[in-house]
Amino acid sequence: MKIRRKYLFYTLAFASAIIAAAVSAIDAKIINDVIINDPLAFAVSCFIVGIIISLVIVLIFSIPIKKGKSLGSKVIDPSFRRIRLVRKEEIKYHVVAGLGNALLTVGYFFLLSDLKDPSVVLPFSQIVILYLLTIESITEKNMPTLSEIQSSVIVTFGAILGSISLTGSLSLTSMSFVFLLICPAWVLFSIYQRKLKLLKIDGRPNDSLNIRFWNVVFACVFAVMIVMIYDVVMNSAHFIAGLTASLEHFGWVALTMGVTFFSYVFYIRALGIGKASITQAVRASTVLFAIPFSLMLSYFNIIPPFTTDPIMILLKMMGTILVLLGIVSFALALVKAYIFIKVKPGYPIDETMDNLWKIRGVTRVAAVAGPYDFIVKIRTRTLVKGYERIIRKIEGIEAIKEYKWESVLKEWEDI
Amino acid sequence: MINAYILITMEPGDTEKAISDMRKIENVEKISIVAGEYDIIVRVKIKSLDKLLKVTNKIQMAKGVKKTTTQVIEKELTL
Structure with a gap:
């Protein structure tokens, strides 16, 4: 099916955002309703149960249907064939992405147990967009343009405003958790999953289902290591508590990890299309989707009731509007063009190709046979920058x- | 696999219909409407030059296509 690429990108990122909001509501229920109130034990049990539930899901999607295609390739990701082992070239990326996921999950559960309300936790974590923009400007030859920076700053400030709790509090401990642990871990997690998605496996694009499954496996190894080291140093028993929780509350943890699986599969697919920062910016719409879930949790007395202070509500609304505004301006400001080039005789083709490739904004250089010598595809935020x-x-x-x-x-x- | 760009010049007024015909052609990876000397740029991915001929033929059959120019990709750098 041929569709406009940006529609697919936004559909995937929004789907991921909605599911992520639902996941955080389930997590809030588990942590705040004292099903598992130990963040470290919850992280361990999430990954242990996560491996089982992700394996079951990937096996179901590996069921072959007509023309040798699998169920997963039909409904989730066209690049997927069946469950497979990690390839040698993938290992280094999985190690880093797994470490990122383990740290991120531990940090996220600490944050949730501290702040309680998912409509506060989720916007807070969107600050990672600024980290991603910085990293991308260093690692990719795709420097963010002024409008990208503008939109990201709008999204980030919107997220900070949105993260003011409707109960009126803002925690400094939580802020340092976000800046020092969650955001750097998320950067590793998202950039290395993007690298995995862009890899070619057997001449085909890598698939999001296998990436997610193996990410959970690698993250489990790291999470268990982190919690065991913590237990040894602090003389505590979070790991055992995690194992016990996996058995005692298997249903709850399987539910949250099953739903999370789909959120990340869509996220990974979106990462294969757009830059990590932009995918994250669109996924920041989770801030909006978390509000109805928080209202529901508050209604059932799982989290404290909301304030009726109009200033608090106004600030939260302003934050949400800023996030949306930032996302829309990201979406609208993009210029793409082809440049057809003829070259003079007597100059080496490879050297010219490299010179073209070095230009910022060039996404593709093709040396071609025909009336032209090169076809260059470019992407820029404005025509002025293009010039x-x-x-x-x-x-x-x-x-x-x-x-x-x-x-x-x-x-x-x-x- | 062979990748190629097919640069298309159109008769005025028939672009929408031609695009919807081209979207149905197998092996067509990307269709871009452009402003400049050409009107449509199609990127194809095929197994052989023989198949390329078939795809080009189908494109030329689309109503309103005036002229096509095929550029076969010899080497490519991409993000």
Whole structure:
């Protein structure tokens, strides 16, 4: 099916956000309703039960249906064939993403047990977008443009405002947890899962179902190690408590991990399409989706009742509107174009290709046979930047005889 | 696998119908409507040059297509 790529991207990111909001409500119920009130034990039990439940889900999606395709490839991810072992080239990425997930989960449960209300915890964690933008500007040759930074700052401030609890409190301990543990861990988790999604396995794009399953396995190893070390140092018994919780509350933990599985599968698919920061910015809409869940939890007395102070409600609303505004401006400001290039004879093709590839905003360089010598695809936030960053640089390459710019007006892609 | 760009010039007025025909063609990876010398750019991924001919033929059969220029990709760098 050929659909507009950005529609698929937003559908996946929004689906992930809605499911993430539902997950945090289930987690709040488990932690606050004293089913498992020890964050470390909860993290251990989540990963142990998570392996079992993720395995069951991936096995179900591996069931072959017509034309040799599996159920998972039909309904979840077209790149999926069946469950498989981790490939050698994937291991290093899985190690880092697994460590990120383990740290992130432990931090998230600490935060949830401290703040209690998911509509406060979720917006707080969106600050990671700023971290991702910084990392991307260093690691990818895709520097964020002014409008990307603008939108991210809007989203981040919106998220901070949104994270003011409706009960009126803002915790400093929680803030340091977010800045020092959750955000750096999330960066590892998301950037390395993106790298995994962009890998080619047997000549096909990597699939999100296997990535998620193996991420849970690797994260489990790290979470168990972290909790065991903590137990030895502090002379506590969180690991045993986690094992006990896995058995005693298997149903609750399986529910949260089963639902989480789908949230991350959609997230990983979205990561394969957009940059990690932008995927995260769209997923920040989870802030909105968490509100009805929080109201429900409050109604059932699982979390404290909300304040009726209009200033608090106004601040929360402003935060939510800012997050939405940031996401919309991300979505609208993108210019794509093809540049067709003819080169002068006597210049090595590889050298010209490398010079073109070095230009910021260039996403694809194809050396072609036909009337042109190169077709270059570019992506920029504004036409002005397209001129300043790309055309000027192309004109500076001596080997180029002539070029034609063709702006993309609309695009469909087979996904 | 062979990847190629097919650059299409259209008769005025028939682009919408031609796009919907092209979206049904197998092996077509991406269709872009562009502003410039060409009107549509199609990216295809095929197993052989023979198949490329078939895809190009189907594109040329779409109503309103005036001229196609095929550029076969020899080497590619991508993000």
